[in-house]
Amino acid sequence: MERQNSAEEALILLRIRLCTPNFIFSLSSDSPDSNYSKLKFILSSSVVEACNNSVLLLGPRGCGKIAVLELVLEDLFKEFPDMITVIKLNGLLHNDDNCAIKASLSPCRNFIKLILVPYAVFLFVDEIARQLCVEHELIFSKMASFDDNSQFMVAMLHAYTYLPYLITRECGLAHKTVIFVLDEFDLFTQGKQRLLYSLLDAMQSVTSQAAVVGISCRLDADQLLEKRVRSRFSHRKLLFLPPSKEDLQRLLKQILLLPSDSTLPQDYIVEFNARLLNILAGERFKDIMDKLSCSDPTINNLLRFSAVCFMDLKSGFISLENFKAALSSIQRQPKLECLKDCSILELYILVCMKRLEVKEQESYNFNAVMKEYRSIHESFQTSDHYSRSVCLRAFEHLLQREVIAFLDNRGHSQSVEFRPVKLLLSPHELYQGLKSYRSCP
């Protein structure tokens, strides 16, 4: 019982560790040439020496770009209290002008209120604007007529492009550094890139103290910038790469080892750690790690893998079987699973489609499949012959499972029977699936 309690506590501790990214990445950022220290150097220099910097953080998803940035910002806040303002914009959320403006203004509300009054005339009229202005105690002049829409849009455009200048200027005057964090940077580069241009342009003025940090998972994000934007961008890029196998192993060890100063009973900790080290050093575990990192070597994948690991509460320890089970549940083959789920009639239809493809018919539809089905039935004399409506329904099931798909996107001008379809499984997958099906005729 006591063992179970401590096992539960240990489990909770490990899960909390796995779900907070900051812990993970603080472990790996001590070395001097890591991305963490480089980023810290860049940002602190822009705070201290009041120079304007822009940097891009690139790397595949799950490599810890945001986590490292958070760590750096935390440290900077500790070092330079009250001198930094951070504005976070996300490409997914704020790809619309209004949202970006609102998101930008809220962190700066303390010292912008008085300054924006003369510009309030240009500000927008909808509900968000109303709330925004009330928030910031601005005088709100209502532009009542929507008829002069074009003038309104022009005015809004001015306000929009002025905003970063305002922010940076005021922050510069107040001796505060603004750090713009642009998440999903590549989504900001769609369209006209107005925001990017005005941001980077605002940084060029003397009185501003700003830094722009862009985060993206596309490695060519700076190629997406327009020429004028790119010229204002200092081409500093920090590449985040997924760690090597040894690093991964080391990381896993650090995560899973229980600390000796926690509230758990000491002997449990010792035994747990000993067993874990034993497993981690073994050959079979290395195989598991190889398999895992072959497909997706990012840290996120590792975390998901660990989260799935089952710790047997009775014995209170993680064993090798748990790791194996976790690996198989993470690496799934959904199409094979789908095939196992199909009923026999659906399998018939799939086989018919494959035969049609083998006969080199480029496009075929349900009627052709039915003909093939009938010919199979006549030649092999099976007992599985069903009527057309039944087959049609099975066909629709297959569509729902997304094993087959329509070739054209024309909508519903024709009924289901006549639209050309294609098979989304390769022949190899189909064959494998049929072999593994238990009661297949």
Next chain:
Amino acid sequence: MNQEESPQSTRRATRSTTSSTPNPKSAAKPTKSSSKPQTLTLENLVFRGQPLGFDDLVSSFPGRRSQILELMRLLGTLGSPMIPLFIYGGLSTGKTSVILEIFRHLNRPFVYSSCRTCYNPRILFESILNQLLLHRKSEGNGYLSAKRCERPSDFVNFIRDALVSVVNGLSGKLSSKKLGGRANGRMVYLIIDNLELVREWDKSSNILPFLFELYDVLKMPEVGLIFISGTSPDTYYSDTGYTEPIPVYFPDYVEDDLRQIFMRNQSNPKLFSSFLDVVLKPFYRITRRVDELSSAFSSLFKTYCEPLSDLGTVPNEEMKRRLFSHLQPHIAPALNEIFRVPSHPSIGATAKDKAKRKASAKKLEVSEEFEEIDFHMSTCAKYLLISAFLASRNPATLDASLFDSTGGSDSRKRKRKSSAKSVEKKETAEQELVMKGPGTFPLERLLAIFQCITSVSEYPLDEEEQGPTELGGESWDSSLMPDVLLQISSLCNANFISKGGSCPLEGSARYRSTVDEDMALKVARSLNFPLSKYLFRG
């Protein structure tokens, strides 16, 4: 699936609940004096009803034991944070009901929203926010949501505030140690169902990556996200990728599980099990979905029990054999009708003959001819349907030969000897016709064929006029022309005729018949119209 109470109705309280701590949120809401107070507390986030033990949970979902265990393990004990989950599997495999029952067993607060009822990002966001802010749409506030939220950025801000307040409420409840509450733990779970429908909302929107990134964006360890979808995760792959949630797979049921599912809640288990012995295997080869099988079985079971006078008897071997022989002729047609939605009880008369016709394909088609169409259509509409079908199937050049003024169909000059090559050509032409589907025709052609057909019909169209005299036919046509046009439009609405694209040269709309051959044959038979003579067979 059978025993799931609809979560919406059980989760909301219409009266103030058992919690004794005064909830500041409900106090702030103005309560109407006349109607009952619609205050909601944090209790409403938990599944109401009897708490469920673990054994009950497992036994109520046969065959799902391993999935239930896996889900409970991934959810973790009280207060442990969680990486988002992605539950996927075929349809009607019990994903939604399993996860809801698990939450009922665990007594943890959750928020459920389905992308089928919330067909818009805005409705989805507002539904989640309403539930979190414990706001209910009622007459008092004019059926408005708590906050108007259209864009993802607003949603993130609102939900952060709402979650913070809910979590504070929950932890306040824990620390105050009052006995009314049943919600466990400090975590709130968001369940989003039917995720595969989100892909079709708006192709250019970012809703789907946004939902997947929600966990990272929120950065609150007290919230857990669970996605339920009918299609596997590889159908969600996009160009830029996203952080993948942990997949949990629900496979379809195997035969033993299906048997166990159907055996539940049966009044006479032995009788039903002998029925299942007969019926389950052949039906299993067609489909494995519970909802389709159950509807098919219910009607079959009635015929199975017909010779029994007393439904409570336990059948012995001899009776089983007798029942089986009674049922057997019904199985084969039932297999073919498995997906039919019964409109009204119309049991075919020739049940026994159909069993013999299972042998070959041709005979199957013949057997279907003996069925009647089971809805009512006026004569004029039936003729229109046939004309539309003919217009779609036959190429326009044949019309002259088929429908000349004598209305004859025998004077076809088709008796040439056809060489092998032309036969082959005809076959390929027929194949192409089959492939391309029904052709389009303009309205004038439809009316022309309609006139030709009705002028030679032997059916009295109009009660007063007997016999198809030439003069009578014409006057009938002119007087009923607006009626015909009305019929055409009603056939369009009923999807028998669909409007195709308009020809750019002529500018008039073209139509297309969406009726298949069996249906047209049935209609023609009911009118004693020799449809097969008019069809172009290549």
